[in-house]
Amino acid sequence: MRIGETYRTIAILALIGIPIGIAVGAIDALFGRVLLAITAFRDARPWQLVPFLALAGVAIAWAYRRFGKNTGRGMGLVFDVGHGTEPEIPLRLVPLIMGGTWITHLFGGSAGREGVAVQIGATLAHWVGRKLLLRDAGNTFLVCGMAAGFAGLFRTPLAACVFALEVLVAGRLEYRALSCALTASFAASMTSGALGLEKFEVPLAEALAITPASLAQLCLAGIVFGLIGGAFAWCLAAAKRQAARICNPLVRIAIIGVALSVALLALWQGRYAGLGTNLISASFSGKGATSIFVWDWALKFALTVVTLAAGYQGGEVTPLFSIGASLGVVLAGVLGLPLELTAALGYAAVFGGATNTMLAPVLIGGEVFGFENLPAFFVVCAVGYLVNGNRSIYTGQTRI
Template sequence: MQKKDYIIQLLKYIIMAIVVGIIVGTIDALFGRVLIAISEFRTIHYQYLLPFLPIAGLVITAMYYVFSKLSLKGMKLIFEVGQQKTDAIPLLLIPLVMIGTWLTHLFGGSAGREGVAVQIGATLSHALGRKLNFPENGRIMLVIGMAAGFGGLFQTPLSATFFAIEVIVIGKMDYEALLPALASAYIAAFTSHSLGLEKFSVAIKNTINLTGTKTIISVIILGILFGLTGRLFSFSLSKLKVFMGETIMNQYLRIGVMAIPLAALLFIIHGSRYSGLGTNIISAGFAGQTIYSYDWLLKLLFTIFTLAIGFQGGEVTPLFSIGTSLGVILGGLLGLPPMLCAALGYAAVFGSATNTLIAPIMIGLEVFGGADMVLFVIVCVIAYGVNGNISIYAQEKI
């Protein structure tokens, strides 16, 4: 391709990125603000809502079967399009995944939200690309949409950009999409913030110097344990989804029956502490409030079970919760500042589970500031290495 043609094509993608960023940022604001309101309502009235979690599961499944069964593939469908295995993402996926996730959270399922935002962004950008005849590289349009979805919801455009270009294919950075993805992520973040969606950020006051042997060893241990935790989450989620699908093939039966013990346990154990996103645990970790030694493990197990039986939502915010609570506990055991370790866990467990490296480092920068960037780089690199190419997004491939 000649330089002139390349510049023209790049400008076209940037224009599309701006359009996608505005639209996806607007949808993210709606989705995020409703989800916050739902979560606050459930926290107050969980004893009346959790018993109906199995019924909510049946309603979610029925919605997909009636309106767009193909959309049940969710993120799998996005990766299939990115790998050119298929070229169809139904626009109905957008309202279905939004409503399905709202219902999951309203009735107390343990799930995240980023998968929803990424699916919304990718679906919309893919549809616009096809409508406006962007045949040159459909994957770039997907990356633009994924970055916008993540960036608009979390308002971390740098991490959103690298998340999108790292995660679409394992072991390969799609640098061709870097500039348009960055533009869409920033526009989406600005749009959603302008519409009232707030960014989560924490100022870390305590830090450590990597001068003593004991401190260096402790930081290495953190990276290893965070990496193993992300690997455990990804491996267990993948295996349990397969097991549930093969053991209870009827999806109505699977979600309706298995949600009964899920709801009961969520109700009994600390009164819905492990329902929803896990932002309550994140807030507790950074506010110096009570964090139980088993918080990270129970949040991990409840989230895996919720998603494996068919409820809608994402994994990233629960991963932030798991990393935060584990970091607080490990900080106390290793003699390191618990809040700093919580921040490192927040980023590194996410990076390990998603098999991304630069994205979690950028999360550290955008959420916690740049004062401890060296620590974030070291811990995230170790966690990434320990992961061994296992990802929550099983459809990625080299």
């Protein structure tokens, strides 16, 4: 009887994950397509828009202060709900985070987008879970929603599912949410794809043979990528502490926003504004050695940290992808590895090092660049995970 109830619960959770994934995938498609349009619009007019980043920031901070209450904590609130220290995520988070991120990117803030998608998915799914008469349904569906949000935006359902399972507690997987997270991830990815949100993927030409020499090269790459990911997490936390010394959030974002506008325009007229997809595209253009500057990864690193510390909305993951890819281009010649493969390894492993996750970045590598190089991704991401200092951009993540 107990076994029957177990299978019944698994089936119910899996079935409920499908409509959650469809709903979250549809919102992700809207959010993602509008964001891409905004990015193209800004890239064509950097001098008309980036100078107003400070004013845009004040508008965002005012909206959160006036309407947001505790939603300004973003992913911190999601993690607290996941750990049971907060009861719910208000639905008002969804329009605030979407609007705030669109405004941030319209005026050139160096930020990502995954935080938005994950928060949207977590908010909606947790709300559904609280209405259901299932044991620990709210927390289970929180993980389900996080998976759906990530999958709908990046269209990498395997990585999204595992990311949601492993990110709340470093070193532990939330297996109780596996069935609904898996169905929600695929439903969200398929839905956003059907609604026109394209998946970024770059099939690599050939697989790297694992030999003693290449294994040593991969380990060295993993050490560098893991340290950079961990450093990003540490710097972001430190920058937020320093920025918080300016107590008024409107004043804080205005002052830092002015400095960001000057820096973003002075440094190649917006090359480091927005998501960083321009650096990712350049890394895999076939001309990465000439189109990527040695300092691209460092400037994107610094400007993203400052943007997010100021209080602008978005996320960290897409900038982390761009930091890792552009750093990989630089390291390829030093390590003697193929350029595009090293960029791909950096794309995945810096993300893993900054989020303190190991399995999700391995699957990111497979789903974006092809599973032929899965052993290489596993080695680099595992080493990166070991050396990142147990740091994470998600300060609410707990460790075992």
